[in-house]
Amino acid sequence: MTTFPNFLDTFTSTLLGTKPFEENPRHRALLNVFTEVQDLEQRLLAAMTASPQPGPGAVEQLEACTDLLLERLAAGYELSLLLSTGCCCAEDVVEANPCVPYGLEQDEECCQEPAEPPAGLLDACSGVFAELGDPHAVASADLVDALRRLPGVAGNHWRYSDLTQARLAELLAPYGMRTRDITLPDGRRRKSYQREALLAAMGVCTSC
Structure with missing residues (x-):
């Protein structure tokens, strides 16, 4: 996966004489989880369509498919959570970079802690x-x-x-x-x- 900013982005900023944009951690989390979901789906498809292995190899192949499926479900759940959250900033940077969306005063909270797990x-x-x-x-x-x-x-x-x-x-x-x-x-x-x-x-x- 290409990382951002890479050397081309840095070169562009230098060429234009502009300062690099500060990355939004929440946007990075969305990108990372989305990419992980795609990667897991490709790996799961490859594992499920691989030629069956005889003997003990078949059991290991089934276990590998099961592990990948569980990972895919967990990553999909996290992606759904990120996409559905109405928060305008990542939870791990709320205190460092407080956000104030339209309709909220400076002292009001815009990010809510998830209810689960306890x-x-x-x-x-x-x-x-x-x-x-x-x-x-x-x-x-x-x-x-x-x-x-x-x-x-x-x-x-x-x-x-x-x-x-x-x-x-x-x-x-x-x-x-x-x-x-x-x-x-x-x-x-x-x-x-x-x-x-x-x-x-x-x-x-x-x-x-």
């Missing part, structure tokens, strides 16, 4: 990270296994014991938390949640 789920995820020694990332499957041992409701009327990777992804998507392909300390490469993203979702400054 703070208890974020705290529960943080607890799992802490139990594991606060690694930089935890596999989605491992996080779900740990959360399912907890009592109570995680969100959307789902109890912790009923959580799946797809349901957890749906609950965490409003906070910008998505899995990434990460090689874990034990050598496994898994769809994982990053600790930095969790801290940001909880409002903890990670640059202090």
